[in-house]
Amino acid sequence: MLNISAARRANTKNLELNIAPLIDMVFILLIFFLVTTSFIKETGVDISRPTATTAISKTQTTILIGITKDSTIHIDRRQVDIRAVRANVERALAENPEGSVVIVADKQSMTGLVINVMDACKLAGAENVSIAASPGSKN
Structure with a gap:
């Protein structure tokens, strides 16, 4: 045993x-x-996009700028002033010089503010600035 x-x-x-x-x-x-896994970039605010029949999908965007109907600007999920848009875009372009900017503006936002944001992006050195829209029906 x-x-x-x-x-x-x-x-x-x-x-x-x-x-x-x-x-x-x-x-x-x-x-x-x-x-x-695909990571989707969002602006951090709820925005109702306008529709456009010529809207195309962009997959490689570096900087998303959200403009709400209340005329607030959001970059990287935080609210920024119009005077800080250029500095934020310059910083993002320094990290990725080939990056593009997409402005996601609410359809009820002020046109003048959208143009000011586009101008600040161009002054920051962004060569590819687009405005987001939802694809609409073709007539």
């Missing part, structure tokens, strides 16, 4: 659970989900 229990103790000491393949599989799944 002692010999059998000694043999069992010897066998249990050599048993190990190899979790290296499990860890490898978890990392592979993590990389898969990071690569396939």
Whole structure:
């Protein structure tokens, strides 16, 4: 009886659970989900976009500027003054010189404010400035 229990103790000491393949599989799944996930940039405020029949989709935008119907300007989910738009755009373009600017203006926002924001973006050095619109029906 002692010999059998000694043999069992010897066998249990050599048993190990190899979790290296499990860890490898978890990392592979993590990389898969990071690569396939699409991150959507938003302005941080609820905006009702105007519709346009010629609206096209842009996938690579660096800077989103939101203008609400209450004439507030939002960049990176924070409210900024019209005088700070140029500095924010310059900073973002310094990080990514090939970046583009998309102005997401509410359809009830003031046209003069939208033009002032566009002008500040151009003065900051942005060469590609667009205005967002929802695709409308073609007549």
